Amino acid sequence: MYRTKTCGELRLRDEGHAVVLAGWVQTIRNMGGMTFIDVRDRYGITQLVFNEEIDASLCGQANKLGREFVIQATGTVRERLSKNIHIMTGEIEVVVTKLTVLNASLTPPFTIEDETDGGDDIRMKYRYLDLRRRIVRKNLEVRHRMAFETRRYLSEANFLEVETPVLVNSTPEGARDFVVPSRMNPGQFYALPQSPQTLKQLLMVSGFDRYFQIVKCFRDEDLRADRQPEFTQIDCEMSFVEQEDILRIFEGLIKHLFSNVRNITFSDGFPRMTWHDAMKYYGSDKPDIRFGMKFVELADIMKGSGFSVFDDAAYIGGICAEGAAAYTRKQLDALTDFVKRPQIGAKGLVYARIETDGNVKSSVDKFYSQETLQKMKEAFGAQPGDLILILSGDNANRTRKQLGELRLEMGNLLELRNKDTFACLWVVDFPLLEWDDETQRYYAMHHPFTSPKPEDVPFLEENPGEVRANAYDMVINGVEVGGGSIRIHDSKLQNRMFKLLGFTDEQAQAQFGFLMNAFKYGAPPHGGIAFGLDRLVSLFTALESIRDCIAFPKNNSGRDVMLDAPSVLDESQLKELFIKVNLKD
Numbered sequence: 081m082y083r084t085k086t087c088g089e090l091r092l093r094d095e096g097h098a099v100v101l102a103g104w105v106q107t108i109r110n111m112g113g114m115t116f117i118d119v120r121d122r123y124g125i126t127q128l129v130f131n132e133e134i135d136a137s138l139c140g141q142a143n144k145l146g147r148e149f150v151i152q153a154t155g156t157v158r159e160r161l162s163k164n165i166h167i168m169t170g171e172i173e174v175v176v177t178k179l180t181v182l183n184a185s186l187t188p189p190f191t192i193e194d195e196t197d198g199g200d201d202i203r204m205k206y207r208y209l210d211l212r213r214r215i216v217r218k219n220l221e222v223r224h225r226m227a228f229e230t231r232r233y234l235s236e237a238n239f240l241e242v243e244t245p246v247l248v249n250s251t252p253e254g255a256r257d258f259v260v261p262s263r264m265n266p267g268q269f270y271a272l273p274q275s276p277q278t279l280k281q282l283l284m285v286s287g288f289d290r291y292f293q294i295v296k297c298f299r300d301e302d303l304r305a306d307r308q309p310e311f312t313q314i315d316c317e318m319s320f321v322e323q324e325d326i327l328r329i330f331e332g333l334i335k336h337l338f339s340n341v342r343n344i345t346f347s348d349g350f351p352r353m354t355w356h357d358a359m360k361y362y363g364s365d366k367p368d369i370r371f372g373m374k375f376v377e378l379a380d381i382m383k384g385s386g387f388s389v390f391d392d393a394a395y396i397g398g399i400c401a402e403g404a405a406a407y408t409r410k411q412l413d414a415l416t417d418f419v420k421r422p423q424i425g426a427k428g429l430v431y432a433r434i435e436t437d438g439n440v441k442s443s444v445d446k447f448y449s450q451e452t453l454q455k456m457k458e459a460f461g462a463q464p465g466d467l468i469l470i471l472s473g474d475n476a477n478r479t480r481k482q483l484g485e486l487r488l489e490m491g492n493l494l495e496l497r498n499k500d501t502f503a504c505l506w507v508v509d510f511p512l513l514e515w516d517d518e519t520q521r522y523y524a525m526h527h528p529f530t531s532p533k534p535e536d537v538p539f540l541e542e543n544p545g546e547v548r549a550n551a552y553d554m555v556i557n558g559v560e561v562g563g564g565s566i567r568i569h570d571s572k573l574q575n576r577m578f579k580l581l582g583f584t585d586e587q588a589q590a591q592f593g594f595l596m597n598a599f600k601y602g603a604p605p606h607g608g609i610a611f612g613l614d615r616l617v618s619l620f621t622a623l624e625s626i627r628d629c630i631a632f633p634k635n636n637s638g639r640d641v642m643l644d645a646p647s648v649l650d651e652s653q654l655k656e657l658f659i660k661v662n663l664k665d
Contacts, residue, residue, distance in 0.1 A: 082152060082182075088124020092171045094157045099174060101126055102182065104212065105149045106192070108142070115142045116173075119153060120192075122217060127160065127173040128153050141179050148185035148192065148209075154178040205641045207632055219629040223617045225341050227294055230314055230613075233336045237329060239290040239316065242283060244276040246296070251591070256300035258309070261657040272298035275610060277527060278595050280317040281567055284606040285598045292316045294613065306559070306615055306626050309638050314562075314616075317608035323550055323566055326607050327352075327506060330562070333611075334504060334554065342620055344502065350554075354509040359477070363484025365510070368558025370503045371496035373399040373487045375480065378470065381455050387447035389428070395476035397483055398430075400460040401490050404467035405433040412443075419471065419486055426482045430470040434462050488558070497557070499622040505555045509533070512549040513580065521582045526551050528577055528592075530565040531607075537573070544580055554611065561616050564609030571599040 083102040090099065103121035115130040132139040145151065155176040164170030189206055190198025194215045203210040210216055231241065250257045250271040257271035273279075275297050283291045293315045300309060314333075318326065331350050338344040351369070358367050361374040378396045390396050407415075412431055419426035432442035432453065440453035460468055469486060473479035491497045512532050513522040522544060524530060532540065536547040551565035568574045574596060578588040588596070617629040627633040634640055654661065 086123035087119055087121040087126045088168055090126060090157055090169050090172050090174070092159060094172065095159055097157050098154070099157060100152065100154045101128075101174065102152045103150070104185075104192075105145050105147055105151060107147070108145060110143055113139075115139055117142060117145065119151060120212075124169055125167050126169045127164070128155070129173050129175045130179075131175070135177075138176065138179060142176070145181070146185060146187060148188050148212075149181060150183040150185070152180040152182055201635070201641065204633070204635055207642045211631065216628055219617065219621050219623065220631060222341060222621050223613070223629050226337055226613065226617055226620065229337055229340045230292075230294065230333065233333050234290075234292045234316070237290070237332075239292045240288060241293055242288065242291050243293060244273070244279040244295065246272060248273045248279075249591075258298045258300050261659055263657055266658045274299050275313060276315055277529065278592070280315060280608060281529065281595060281603075281606065282598055284317055284319045284567075285601065285603045287319075287604075289319045290317075291608075303634070303636050303638055306618070308614065308626060308630065308634055310634075311626075312613040314611040314613055315608075316564075316610065317606060319604040319606045321566075321605065321607055323508070323552060323607065326564065326566070326609055327552060330554070330609050330611075331504075331506075334556075337616070337620075338502065346504070350504045350506055352506040352508055355507055355511065356509065358507050359480060362487065363480035363482070364558070365507055366553065366555045366558055366560040367484075367505070367507075368488065368491065368497065368503070369505055370498070370501055370557060371491050371494075373401065373490060375399060375483060375487075376459050378456060378459065381452065381459060382448075382470075385447050385449075385452060387444055389430075390472055392474070393472035393479075394474050395479045396470065396472040397480065398460070398468050398470035399483065399487050399490065400462050401467045401469065401494060402463070403465050404490070404494065405435070405465045407431075407467055415469065415486070415489070418489055419482060424482050424485050425478070426471050426473070426486075429486075430472075432456065432468040432470070434464050434466045434468070436464045438464055440468075499557075501557075502619075503557060507553045507555055508551070510549045510551045510553075511545070512536075512547040512551075513544050515545060522580055524577075524581060525549060526563065526565055528581055529567045529574070529595075531568045531573075540576055540580060550607070552609070554609075556616075556619055559615060559619060561619065562609055562611035564607065566605070566607035569599065569603040569605050571596050571603075574599065 081100060084100045087101055087103045101119055103119040106118040106120040106125055109116040113132040117128040118125050119128055130139040130142040153174065153176045155174040157172050157174055160171055160173045188209050189202055190196050192209060192212050194213060196213060247260060247270040250259065250269065251274060255274055257274065260270040260272065262268050262270060276293065276295055280291055295313050295315050296310055297313050298310050301307060335346050338346065355365055358365050363375065375397045378398060382390045382396050384391065416429040419429050430443055432440050434457060435441055439450060440457050442448065442453055462468060471479055471483045471486065511525050512530065514525050515522055526549060531550040533548045533550050539547055549565060552563065553560050554562040568577060614626040614629060618626045621629060623629060632640065632642065639645065
C-alpha cells in the first residue's frame with residue numbers, strides 16, 4: 081500500500097500507531113540533529129520527524145529532498161511537544177523509520193502556499209501546480225459540493241438529468257458563436273452551444289416534464305472577471321408551470337445550497353422587485369440590496385433656482401450615505417473624479433452635508449435657499465451626520481446607471497458590502513424587447529422564446545416596447561446568478577415574436593424550423609431557468625474572479641497559457657477541412 085492514512089487524517093487518538101503516508105514535500109526544516117518535513121496531500125499536512133542520533137542515514141536522505149518531491153514515509157505517530165493550532169494534524173507528528181522517494185521534482189516557479197509569490201500569468205501557465213495550493217483546492221471542493229447538492233435537490237424533486245449535444249447549429253441572434261468546421265460536410269459548420277435552450281424545450285415537447293443538466297456552454301465574448309469563453313450552467317426546464325412554480329422550486333434550490341454548503345439559513349422568502357423599480361431606485365437590473373441608499377429623484381425640488389446644470393437636466397437624483405458627513409474635501413474630490421471616469425461618464429458631482437444642528441451645507445449653496453435644501457433633506461429622510469450625493473444629466477437612464485455606480489462605490493467605502501453577508505432577490509417583469517438605434521430594430525432582451533405577460537400580448541404590434549416579459553432573474557449581492565422565463569409554446573405567438581424581431585418566414589424556418597415544427601405536435605406550457613455555477617461558487621467562496629473556481633480557466637485574452645491554446649493548425653488539417661486562413665484582411 082502506498083499509504084494507510086492521508087496527510088490530514090491523523091489525530092492524537094492515533095498516538096503509537098504505525099502508519100504509511102504519501103504526498104508532496106511542502107517544507108523542510110533542518111534543526112541540526114533533527115529534520116522536520118511537512119508532507120502534503122489533498123487532505124492536509126502532517127509533520128514528519130527525522131532524528132540523526134537514531135538513524136543518521138535516514139536523516140541524511142531527508143535532507144536531500146526538495147520542495148514538491150513525491151515521497152512515501154513509514155513511521156509511528158506521537159504527540160507533538162510544540163503544537164500547531166493552524167492545521168488539523170497539529171497535535172501529532174510521525175517519527176519516520178523508512179523514507180522512499182516516489183518522484184523527484186524540479187524547484188517550482190512559485191511557492192505552493194496560500195499566500196504565493198506567483199503572479200496570475202505564471203500560475204495559469206503552471207496551473208497543475210497552482211491547484212496544489214489549499215486555497216484553490218478548497219474552491220473546487222465547494223464547487224463539487226454545490227454540484228452534488230444541486231443534483232440531490234433536483235433529483236428529489238423528480239427532475240431528470242439529460243445530456244444534450246455539444247455540436248449544434250449556429251444561433252446568430254445571440255452572442256458570437258464558437259464554430260466548428262465539419263470535414264464530412266464541406267463548407268458547413270457546427271457551433272458550440274451558448275445554452276441548450278431549444279433542446280430543453282424539445283425535451284418538454286417530448287414529455288420529460290422536468291429536466292436539468294450541469295452543462296458546459298460557450299460564448300465568444302470579451303472577457304471580464306465574471307465571464308469565461310466556456311462556462312458551466314445549472315440548466316433546468318419544467319412543463320405545466322407558471323412563473324410562481326419556477327420561483328418556488330428554484331428559490332428552494334438556492335436555499336438548499338446555502339444551507340448545505342455554507343450552513344446559512346433563510347427563513348423568509350426572497351424579496352421581489354420589478355425591473356422598472358430596480359432601474360428607478362438602483363440604476364441596475366441586478367441591485368445589491370445588502371445596503372440602502374435608494375435613489376431619490378429631485379427635479380421637482382431642485383429645478384428653477386438658477387443652477388443651470390440642474391435646470392437643463394432631464395434627470396436629477398441622489399443617494400444618502402448615512403454618517404458620511406465628515407468626508408473631507410479630498411475624499412469628496414476623489415468621489416468626483418470617480419464619477420468622471422470614462423467608464424462612468426458623469427460630468428460632476430454635487431454634495432450636501434447635514435450638519436449637527438440640522439442645517440444643510442451644500443456645494444451649490446449660492447443657488448439654493450436653506451428652505452429648499454431642507455426640502456431636499458426631507459425627501460431623503462436624512463439626519464444630522466449624513467451626506468447627500470447628487471448627479472444629473474440629459475439622459476435619465478444613463479444618469480441612473482452613473483448614480484448606481486456611485487452607490488456601489490459608497491457601499492464599498494463604507495464597508496457595507498460584506499462578502500459574508502448574502503442578500504438574495506428576484507427581479508421580475510423585464511421588458512420583452514429592447515430597441516437598437518444602430519440597426520433600427522427590436523431585439524429580444526432575453527431570447528426569442530420568452531413569453532410576454534399574457535395581459536400584454538394584445539399590445540405586441542401596436543406598442544412592443546412596453547410589453548413585459550414573463551421573465552425573472554436571481555440576483556445575489558448585486559450579481560446576476562441565474563435567469564429564465566416562461567416560454568412561448570404556441571407556434572402562432574412564436575411567429576408573431578419572430579416578425580417583431582425582423583425575421584422573415586424563411587429566416588425563422590431556417591434557424592428555428594425544427595422547434596416550430598415540434599410545437600405543432602402538442603407543446604405543453606413550459607418554462608425554465610439557468611444558473612451560472614461558476615458565479616455561484618465564486619459568491620460562496622468570496623472570490624473576485626470566477627477563474628479560481630474553475631480547474632483550468634482561460635486568461636483575459638481567452639487563452640489557455642498552459643496548453644497554449646488556441647493555436648495554429650497544420651496546413652494539412654486546414655486542407656482536410658476545406659479552410660483557408662487569410663489574416664491580411
